[in-house]
Amino acid sequence: MFKSFYPYEHVDSVHVIDYRKLYNMGYKGIIFDIDNTLVHHGENSNPAVDQLFKDIHQIGLKTILLSNNCDERIESFLKNIDVPFISNANKPKTDNYYKAVRMLDINVTEAVMVGDQLFTDIYGANSCRMPNILVNYMRYDDEEKIGIRRHVEKSLLSLYKKNKSYQNRLGDIQLKG
């Protein structure tokens, strides 16, 4: 049962993913969660994220944002980036994962979902058999308390780490050095 929460890959951040390798493997689109994946919850984009999108587009991959947050939040995030988005996405419900790949004009198996939450981003992607990558959620250094859901995620992740057959299912797409 737990395996529906297991990501294909688990990496530290969106910045250490080898997007060119994904492209060379035949993937055509990346679907990003925003909050605590690309930026801290509620923050606008920053130069590093703007550059990341430029680099990804240059490789030839399409991108779309899939967020459970509202229009206003996403539009302020998008100041310097020209990327389509779906707000109020209701993840992990799968409807908007399918809508996202339709908007990118690709198939579910040609997309990779990247997000920080097992119960929304990853579970939803697994439910439609879409490859996915978990990133460590962004926290502030002085942030001590974590919620109950993060505790459950931690337990699931330690089970995942013992289950080698579910790891590196995209063939280790982490940038080296």
Ligand SMILES: [Mg+2]
């Ligand atoms: Mg998130």
